[in-house]
Amino acid sequence: METSLNKTAAIFSPNLTSTFLGEIKQTLLLFDVVAIPITNVFTEKFNSIPSEYQSHFNDNLDYLEETGLIFKSVRGMDTKFEPGTNPIVIDSEIGLERHVASQNDYATYADGIARVHAFALNHEDIDHDFHCVPIVKNPKLPSNFYSTERGIILNVLLHNIPIPNEQTPLEAILDFKNDKDNIGRIAALRKWANKTAKLNLPPAELKDEIDDLLYRYRKSLEIHKIKYSNGILQSLVVGSAELFENIIKLKFSNIAKNLFSMHDARADLMLAELNSPGNELAYIYSTQEKFHLA
Incomplete structure (x- = not known):
C-alpha cells in the first residue's frame, strides 16, 4: 500500500479524442495535477491529426502547463530508480512496456503507457510531493493495470465525475475545488478512499x-x-x-x-x-x- 501524500497526480492516457481537453478538466476535479506521457507513438498520432486541432491542443496544454496543473512525462523504464526498488517488479514493468508497445490498439497502448509512466515517476530517484495513479480507460484490463488498490478506487470514482464541456473555463474548475465546503468534501472523500482501499474490493464490487x-x-x-x-x-x-x-x-x-x-x-x-x-x-x-x- 502506498504512503499517504498531500497530492495525487493522474497519469492521463493521451488518447487525443474529441473529449481530450474535457477529460483533463474532469481529471483535475479529482486530482491535484495531471501528467501527460509523451512517447514516439503519441507524437506520431498527434502529428496525424489536422493542423488546426494540433494548434488548439497545444494552446490549451501550454496554458495548463504554465499554471502547473499538468506536466509532460518523458519517463520510461530507462529511468534511474530509487535504491531498494524491487528488481523483479522493474523487470515486470519493462515487460509491460514492451507488451503495450506491440499493441495495434492505441487505446490499450495509451492505458499501458500511463501505467508504465506512473511506476517510473513513483519509483525514480527523485523526491516528489505527489503519488502517481494511472488513469485507465479500458475497463476490461486486469486490475493490476491500476497500480494499487487506491488507484482502482480513484479510477472508479473518476467515472462518476462529469466531463465538463470545452467551454467550461479552467477557472470554474479551480473555483469549484477551492470552495470551502468542497475542500471539506474532498478531505472526506480521500479519507474514505484510503479506508476502502484496505478492503481490497475488486473493481466490479467497488463500482x-x-x-x-x-x-x-x-x-x-x-x-x-x-x-x-x-x-x-x-x-x-x-x-x-x-x-x-x-x-x-x-x-x-x-x-x-x-x-x-x-x-x-x-x-x-x-x-x-x-x-x-x-x-x-x-x-x-x-x-x-x-x-x-x-
Missing part, C-alpha cells in the same frame, strides 16, 4: 458500493430538500399574514422568532447533508450537480 452510496446520499438529500422547501413555503405563507398582524400589534419578538425559524430550517438542511448516508461521496455528488452528469 456497486459507490453506486449504492451515491444513490442513498442523493435520495436522502432529496427528502431533506423537500422538507426544507415545504418549511420555507409554510413560513412565507403563514409568516406573511402573521408578520402583518405582528407589525400592527407591535409584537416584534414574534417577527424575530419567524426569521430565526427560517434560519434554523437552513441549518437543519446543512446538518442533514453532513449526516446523510453516503455523505463520504458528497464531493462526487456536488460535481454531478455542478457539471451535470449526462
Whole structure:
C-alpha cells in the first residue's frame, strides 16, 4: 500500500479524442495535477491529426502547463530508480512496456503507457510531493493495470465525475475545488478512499458500493430538500399574514422568532447533508450537480 501524500497526480492516457481537453478538466476535479506521457507513438498520432486541432491542443496544454496543473512525462523504464526498488517488479514493468508497445490498439497502448509512466515517476530517484495513479480507460484490463488498490478506487470514482464541456473555463474548475465546503468534501472523500482501499474490493464490487452510496446520499438529500422547501413555503405563507398582524400589534419578538425559524430550517438542511448516508461521496455528488452528469 502506498504512503499517504498531500497530492495525487493522474497519469492521463493521451488518447487525443474529441473529449481530450474535457477529460483533463474532469481529471483535475479529482486530482491535484495531471501528467501527460509523451512517447514516439503519441507524437506520431498527434502529428496525424489536422493542423488546426494540433494548434488548439497545444494552446490549451501550454496554458495548463504554465499554471502547473499538468506536466509532460518523458519517463520510461530507462529511468534511474530509487535504491531498494524491487528488481523483479522493474523487470515486470519493462515487460509491460514492451507488451503495450506491440499493441495495434492505441487505446490499450495509451492505458499501458500511463501505467508504465506512473511506476517510473513513483519509483525514480527523485523526491516528489505527489503519488502517481494511472488513469485507465479500458475497463476490461486486469486490475493490476491500476497500480494499487487506491488507484482502482480513484479510477472508479473518476467515472462518476462529469466531463465538463470545452467551454467550461479552467477557472470554474479551480473555483469549484477551492470552495470551502468542497475542500471539506474532498478531505472526506480521500479519507474514505484510503479506508476502502484496505478492503481490497475488486473493481466490479467497488463500482456497486459507490453506486449504492451515491444513490442513498442523493435520495436522502432529496427528502431533506423537500422538507426544507415545504418549511420555507409554510413560513412565507403563514409568516406573511402573521408578520402583518405582528407589525400592527407591535409584537416584534414574534417577527424575530419567524426569521430565526427560517434560519434554523437552513441549518437543519446543512446538518442533514453532513449526516446523510453516503455523505463520504458528497464531493462526487456536488460535481454531478455542478457539471451535470449526462
